Amino acid sequence: MSEVQWAEGERRGTGRGWTAAALGLLACVLAAPTFVLGQSDEGDEAARSEVEALPLPQLTEGPTGPLELEIYGPTRELYRIAVPPLGGHATAAQQARDVAKNDLRLSSLFRLVDGTAGVGDPDDLSINPTLWMDGGAQGVIKGTVDLAGGEMTMTLRLFETVRGNTAVLERRYEGPRSEIRADVHDFINEVLLYFTGVRGIFGTRILFARPTSRETKDIFSIGMDGYGLKQWTRDRGKNLIPNWGPHGTVFYTTIDENDWARLYRSDREEPILAEPGINMGAAMGPGGKMAVVLTRDGNAEIYLATVDGELLARLTYNEAIDVSPVWAPGGGRLAFVSDRDGSPQIYVMNADGSGQSRVTFRGSYNQTPSWCPRCDAPTIAFAGRDGGTFDIFTVEVGQGTMRRMTQFQGSNADPTWSPDGRLIGFYSSRGGIYLMNAEGLNQNRIAGGFAETLRWSN
Template identity: 30%
Template sequence: MKNYPGFSRWATLSVLLIFFVCVFGVPGKGFAADTLTVDIYGPGQRKVNVIVLPPKTVPEGKYSGSKEKDLPLPGEAGTFSKDLESDIAFLPFLHVVPVTDILGGDPSVGVRPGDIDVKPLRLSKVDLAITTGWEIRPNGEKNLLLRCIGTYNGRTIIGKKYSMVTEEMLPRIADRFCSHLMKVLTGRDGFFESKIAFVRKTGKDKEIYTVSPQGRNLRQISSLGGVNLSPNWSPDGRRLVFTRLGSRQHLLCVWDSDTGKIDQKSFPGNTVIGPAFLPDGNMAATLTMNGNSDIFLINGNYKPKKPLAQSWAIEVSPDFDASGQKMVFTSARFGNPHIFLLDMKTGVVTRVTKDGKYNTNPTISPDGRYVAYARQTPLGHRIFVHDLTSGQERQLTFGPGNDEDPAFGPDGYFIAFSSSRSGKYQIYLTTRHGDPAMLVPTGGGIAQAPAWGKAGKS
């Protein structure tokens, strides 16, 4: 789906939904199309109401029938429904309606559109109903049937079947289904197929960790001791680059998910700050090659090639759009830290921020349109976003505490940031429209400096 110019300016986006009328395992049933208008322009929008109906057990080879609800459910069925609801709660344009809010309770006897009485759902203003069917085979294998049904026309929007399901697979299945749902509703995906790298402080050490946006699959990447900072993903999500502050010098570190190994490289001047990947696999980082702190292009063999941003002042925090044609960075070349934009083709540098006296840590959306950054205000650091097309600027976060280190997600819609609003720094999520912040569970210790990338391999 195209990125509409009015998407961030309180406009209404009409989302065209293609409703696939499918029978699990039976291809070639055709499809029908209808239009559902969904307001997804930011806080205050009309949310789409979704209900996750109670799970049903489906006899092998059957998908409806009044006896389904009398069959025993597997023990993990309830947990899976909670996983689905938890995932949906991360999408700010959706609202989960509990079954207890429906007049008469559960209006379904099965998992197909014809098994659901949509009238009470419509009365409760439910737009979408999700059904889960558990098919238990004679050999004990379990298949999971998932559908999302539109209550306004009773048709299947999404239908998926997952075979030979185990309990360990269920969170991932919930993620995949919700990713399909987000794609159909908004034309965007990536949230449930991504992971966040961050810096966790435990004691005196700072190490690099990764976690899913929902707080799953927490993993420690580095065990180098000391201070490790500024993680950044490669475009394919298979490598992480970060800085290690050694006892005598900074080291550029690259973690490879295929091998689990971390390469460490030093550079003349002994300074490496804020490394970042370009889409072509090269890197950029602040080095002190010539005495000044300038941003250099570094090739795949860790050789500095040329300066990308240089001046008498400190140039730091490079970040690139998906095309590699735009680089945002922080520079104090005019006296105070501000955000700048480099056109990689022409070499032309333009100033992005003009307000405030302290703007840092820029991140650019994959489509190259939006730049988010942290600004120091009288009440603390706050996250702002600048629309490069319209020139409009908007404050996204309002504390309390400090909000810092913004990082766009792969879809360009969500933004991760670190905040001390709870008393210690933790990772939170918002959107480029400033939706209420959601905490990302990252375990114990202080969590800062999020970097958001594709799932890749972990």
């Protein structure tokens, strides 16, 4: 369930706090792990009569074709890299190799080529550049993983075949065997830094909510490579709309047995916000502040608060719904969703609430914005409804240029940018959490099962 739907349910009720109408709307979505988003077409008829929106763009309106990337030079193609079998302990070496290959695949920056063309002795950390070039490899990762009494020693090297038999990058890791995955992530992050000047983001995590029974929802996180599932909440009813907080904490809203919707953080037992009505949508900003959505004044508005729950200022004053705040890089602006023009659309405002302006002018139901942290131009990803399904789009703030990322692939929603701005995570009705690059290509499922309100860690 999106914050837009939740707030609409609250607004349709009467009185303060939860109402029968709001709870009825919640029940139909929270009771089971179905992929239900947005209102029905009939419910949007009034909105369409107020504002006629242009249709959402199609994939044919933007660049198409195979994924290409410029690493260096004037050509645009994926860098071809091989990861041959590693030496040392067979099982541990295979694990390290599998992690490295998966990281390279998910990065959208490399094309894996045959890893046996010039393999030689796996324990030999040198290469024969000619054999690897003949096999189509521009780069080669070699290494060894040795085990002794549960302790691991791993050496990894990166070669560029045009530079001969001298490694351009080498790292040595020591520690428990359980650290193999994290250490390989670190090495691949260094590989990305070497080629692009920006360190990779392997080892970061994606936060989300999912049903755990017909009566409960809980908060989970998973490594961005699909490993290391962690459950953050249990036995607290319906836990929704999570976000990362300071020092690795998690903020989320809980609907308890008394139908109160309070805002919690994972390192405290008591709620940090328990205003009448809805307390939700915490988004961490600069200086120990966060943006939150409250209905304490009758409808959903965005407020500024400290991460300890002290209210500082109200940012929106509108009879419409204002929800889903997300901070821009640098903390100077916020994106949010409002239906003030008749249907949910993406808006931006300054951090003090001034300068509110509409960003999306195509589509009749746009929600769940996520601001790109490192794009060349200010860019927001969001989910837009097109017919009976949702898809992922991006829009360039200020220019209004919109680009479609998904189409004809089921329903796709709740986008979240990676910290380096290279990837977008999202939920798809194809069956789980997917990653794709900023072009909408190289889509890979990293985890199965339902997920909503995805948030990527820094």
